[in-house]
Amino acid sequence: xxxxxxxTAGLTKSYGEIxxxxxxxxxxxxxxxxxxxxxxxxxxxxxxxxxxxxxRPTAGMLKVGGEDLLGRDEDGLARFRREFVGIIFQQHHLxxxxxxxxxxxxxxxxHSVPDEAEARSALERVGLGHRxxxxxxxxSGGEQQRVCIAxxxxxxxxxxxxxxxxxxxxxGSTTMVLELLRELRVEERFTIIMVxxxxxxxxxxxxxxxxxxxxxxREEKKLVEG
Amino acid sequence: xxxxxxxxxxxxxALAHRAGRTLLLLAVLAMASSLATALGIVSFSMGKRxxxxxxxxxxxxxxxxxxxxxxxxxxxxxFGVVSEPAYLRQEQVxxxxxxxxxxxxxxxxxxxxxxxxxxxILVEGVDFVEIRRLFPWWQLQGGWxxxxxVVVGSDLASSFHLKVGDTVELAGAxxxxxxxxxxxxxxxxxxDGLLFLHLPELQKILDLxxxxxxxxxxxxxxxxxxxxRAATLQQFLPQARVTEVRQIARTSEGLLAKVKLxxxxxxxxxxxxxxxxxxxxxxxxxxxxxxxxxxxKAMGGTRWELLRIFAAEALLLGVAGGVVGYLLGCGxxxxxxxxxxxxxxxxxxxxxxxxxxxxxxxxLLGSLGPMISVFRLDPVRSLRGE
Numbered sequence: 001x002x003x004x005x006x007x008t009a010g011l012t013k014s015y016g017e018i019x020x021x022x023x024x025x026x027x028x029x030x031x032x033x034x035x036x037x038x039x040x041x042x043x044x045x046x047x048x049x050x051x052x053x054x055x056r057p058t059a060g061m062l063k064v065g066g067e068d069l070l071g072r073d074e075d076g077l078a079r080f081r082r083e084f085v086g087i088i089f090q091q092h093h094l095x096x097x098x099x100x101x102x103x104x105x106x107x108x109x110x111h112s113v114p115d116e117a118e119a120r121s122a123l124e125r126v127g128l129g130h131r132x133x134x135x136x137x138x139x140s141g142g143e144q145q146r147v148c149i150a151x152x153x154x155x156x157x158x159x160x161x162x163x164x165x166x167x168x169x170x171x172g173s174t175t176m177v178l179e180l181l182r183e184l185r186v187e188e189r190f191t192i193i194m195v196x197x198x199x200x201x202x203x204x205x206x207x208x209x210x211x212x213x214x215x216x217x218r219e220e221k222k223l224v225e226g
Numbered sequence: 227x228x229x230x231x232x233x234x235x236x237x238x239x240a241l242a243h244r245a246g247r248t249l250l251l252l253a254v255l256a257m258a259s260s261l262a263t264a265l266g267i268v269s270f271s272m273g274k275r276x277x278x279x280x281x282x283x284x285x286x287x288x289x290x291x292x293x294x295x296x297x298x299x300x301x302x303x304x305f306g307v308v309s310e311p312a313y314l315r316q317e318q319v320x321x322x323x324x325x326x327x328x329x330x331x332x333x334x335x336x337x338x339x340x341x342x343x344x345x346x347i348l349v350e351g352v353d354f355v356e357i358r359r360l361f362p363w364w365q366l367q368g369g370w371x372x373x374x375x376v377v378v379g380s381d382l383a384s385s386f387h388l389k390v391g392d393t394v395e396l397a398g399a400x401x402x403x404x405x406x407x408x409x410x411x412x413x414x415x416x417x418d419g420l421l422f423l424h425l426p427e428l429q430k431i432l433d434l435x436x437x438x439x440x441x442x443x444x445x446x447x448x449x450x451x452x453x454x455r456a457a458t459l460q461q462f463l464p465q466a467r468v469t470e471v472r473q474i475a476r477t478s479e480g481l482l483a484k485v486k487l488x489x490x491x492x493x494x495x496x497x498x499x500x501x502x503x504x505x506x507x508x509x510x511x512x513x514x515x516x517x518x519x520x521x522x523k524a525m526g527g528t529r530w531e532l533l534r535i536f537a538a539e540a541l542l543l544g545v546a547g548g549v550v551g552y553l554l555g556c557g558x559x560x561x562x563x564x565x566x567x568x569x570x571x572x573x574x575x576x577x578x579x580x581x582x583x584x585x586x587x588x589x590l591l592g593s594l595g596p597m598i599s600v601f602r603l604d605p606v607r608s609l610r611g612e
Binding site: 049052054055074075078079080081082083085087089093095096097098102105106107109110111113114116151 | 227228229232233235236239240242243517518521522523524525526527528529530531605606609
């Protein structure tokens with residue numbers, strides 16, 4: 001039986017009077033691809049931010065990789081993120097004045113030491129070996145997202161978080177990005193938690209949970225093929 | 227590439243990306259630094275220049291024996307009257323000057339009366355080398371006297387129908403001495419009525435070896451008040467009275483202090499407004515880059531690492547602004563000193579660290595507020611564009 005990479009119990013997040021996430025009990029086994037679905041304001045991104053150490057819960061227990069994140073201060077959470085997490089954003093969030101290679105090396109800088117050869121190899125793995133010196137403005141949406149993936153995996157994270165990573169992509173690019181993630185997961189053995197609005201995208205995961213108004217309302221497990 | 231090289235690379239890229247804002251910040255820092263540099267160099271040059279100007283007015287401190295009622299003065303000012311004979315000991319004055327650490331040009335004087343023909347005249351023994359340094363306005367007809375020669379004041383020369391090359395016979399308590407007249411001096415002051423001879427010769431004639439009646443000192447204007455200088459010397463000369471030549475001393479010191487204060491205030495105002503400008507520009511930059519900062523935090527950058535990036539940007543701008551400001555400031559200082567004093571400010575390499583320091587301090591202080599914003603910025607909210 002796989003060990004749990006994420007364990008939450010009574011996990012709650014409130015913004016003043018608004019309860020974005022109501023007490024949530026969730027476990028995610030190591031290596032799983034978990035899709036999180038729900039309409040806008042259902043608490044999907046809040047959950048993602050909490051497990052990624054970007055935000056702090058209001059109450060409850062949150063363990064990621066066996067470590068209680070509640071005990072960490074702001075800089076402690078930053079260190080957790082760089083050691084443990086890779087994030088793929090819907091809007092890519094690439095630094096406009098750095099080229100593709102440098103954008104990947106920036107993640108290395110915060111993790112340890114920038115290594116151009118490793119960064120180059122990461123970009124080659126996502127099929128961008130020929131676009132190393134291009135700045136984000138010179139890349140298509142799909143290419144930018146692939147740079148974002150290379151940046152997310154460069155430090156070999158145990159947890160890869162995707163916040164609507166295909167939300168801004170056309171069908172072809174979406175498929176390409178999802179296939180890439182599937183291949184990388186096999187090679188890198190990381191856990192994926194992906195927030196999406198799209199049922200087809202969610203279906204790429206091993207399991208899908210549905211949130212509504214901060215509450216986990218439904219859970220679907222993919223049938224094992226064969 | 228190691229972390230430090232990468233940091234520098236990142237900072238250069240960020241600054242180059244916002245070339246317009248970078249140039250604006252550089253211009254503000256360079257302007258502020260150049261003004262501080264120019265005013266600092268001019269202020270320093272002015273101090274030297276005023277000190278040189280003050281030299282033209284002769285001594286600014288006078289040492290007389292306690293018991294002698296000898297008023298002080300210089301040039302056209304009143305020197306008063308010796309009411310009773312009292313003398314300073316030369317070695318005591320020299321010792322006191324050494325102990326007090328006072329660096330000053332000096333002239334030693336011994337005054338007395340001798341007979342010239344049938345009349346008593348006032349004579350003064352001096353060191354003519356010192357006289358030439360301290361009283362450059364003396365107008366001399368003829369030449370400076372060699373040993374055995376004298377200089378006579380123009381009024382006295384007229385009264386006694388003396389001319390250069392004549393021999394005068396002076397009688398004291400001992401045997402009369404015959405001395406050749408080397409020159410006639412005109413100062414417009416009481417010197418015109420005196421006869422001057424070499425100090426050791428007069429000390430011998432009057433049998434007053436090592437005795438002086440006055441020592442005049444020219445203390446350069448170096449920022450320390452003359453009154454303080456006089457008081458310091460006075461401590462080591464309890465048997466004498468050390469007095470300022472007030473008019474000259476007060477005027478030069480007061481004027482210099484006021485002009486320096488004015489320059490300091492102007493510099494402070496400029497630095498304050500430049501600091502506000504830096505703060506404004508940096509704040510806008512931080513606001514514009516909040517997503518970028520949020521992303522860096524999301525990737526695992528700690529608050530201190532983010533601060534280091536922004537501090538490095540400020541540091542680089544500060545140093546560059548300081549170097550440009552120093553070069554510009556030297557040019558401005560040259561222009562001012564040349565226009566106002568007619569002299570060059572000279573090479574003032576020692577001021578370069580001050581220029582860079584001013585710019586650096588301004589850049590860092592101006593960035594303090596924006597850097598606190600960087601420190602506090604919430605990555606989730608900034609990535610959402612809030």
